[in-house]
Amino acid sequence: ETGVTQTPRHLVMGMTNKKSLKCEQHLGHNAMYWYKQSAKKPLELMFVYNFKEQTENNSVPSRFSPECPNSSHLFLHLHTLQPEDSALYLCASSLAGGSDEQYFGPGTRLTVT
Amino acid sequence: DQQVKQNSPSLSVQEGRISILNCDYTNSMFDYFLWYKKYPAEGPTFLISISSIKDKNEDGRFTVFLNKSAKHLSLHIVPSQPGDSAVYFCAASARTGANNLFFGTGTRLTVIP
Numbered sequence: 001e002t003g004v005t006q007t008p009r010h011l012v013m014g015m016t017n018k019k020s021l022k023c024e025q026h027l028g029h030n031a032m033y034w035y036k037q038s039a040k041k042p043l044e045l046m047f048v049y050n051f052k053e054q055t056e057n058n059s060v061p062s063r064f065s066p067e068c069p070n071s072s073h074l075f076l077h078l079h080t081l082q083p084e085d086s087a088l089y090l091c092a093s094s095l096a097g098g099s100d101e102q103y104f105g106p107g108t109r110l111t112v113t
Numbered sequence: 114d115q116q117v118k119q120n121s122p123s124l125s126v127q128e129g130r131i132s133i134l135n136c137d138y139t140n141s142m143f144d145y146f147l148w149y150k151k152y153p154a155e156g157p158t159f160l161i162s163i164s165s166i167k168d169k170n171e172d173g174r175f176t177v178f179l180n181k182s183a184k185h186l187s188l189h190i191v192p193s194q195p196g197d198s199a200v201y202f203c204a205a206s207a208r209t210g211a212n213n214l215f216f217g218t219g220t221r222l223t224v225i226p
Contacts (some may be wrong), residue, residue, distance in 0.1 A: 043202070046216070
């Protein structure tokens, strides 16, 4: 497996469910990111981790909870989401934090019912 | 307020002709600019970048032009090929700051055979 992988690729969940998105990078990078892409909106940065430490939380509601156990793995734990949270969630990694070229995973298409 | 804008949601070009995708930004602190390409069901992939100390960067069929005074950049693809059909995102960062990427909403390019 190479590059940045994300699972699941599609997720449908109810507003009372708890689920987690997983991201894994095989590039030896030290920084990982979560982005949200809603229809007709730009990619919105949610969280940044550098060397497993969270360095950015872009005013994300607490119903989204990130976890970075090591430089290769990143999770996004979801609970009590709202329908407006339905979007494509993209994970990315880069060699260093805030680095220029970020490598993206294919994304998880999330639908909240 | 959006700091990176792509005002054309879509563009259609005949194969072999030039494709010009435009991007405007508002933050004068941005000093590094990137273009990403996204195919359906895949994450964005890095295409080409330019630093603010340059006004042009070329890589094969792709050239990015930067006009700092107008806060405008453009991506030229020549000759355009059907495989270039994708959504193109412009992104910008301020290397002196947190260096996070700010994305535009994307332009869908269709190259007609």
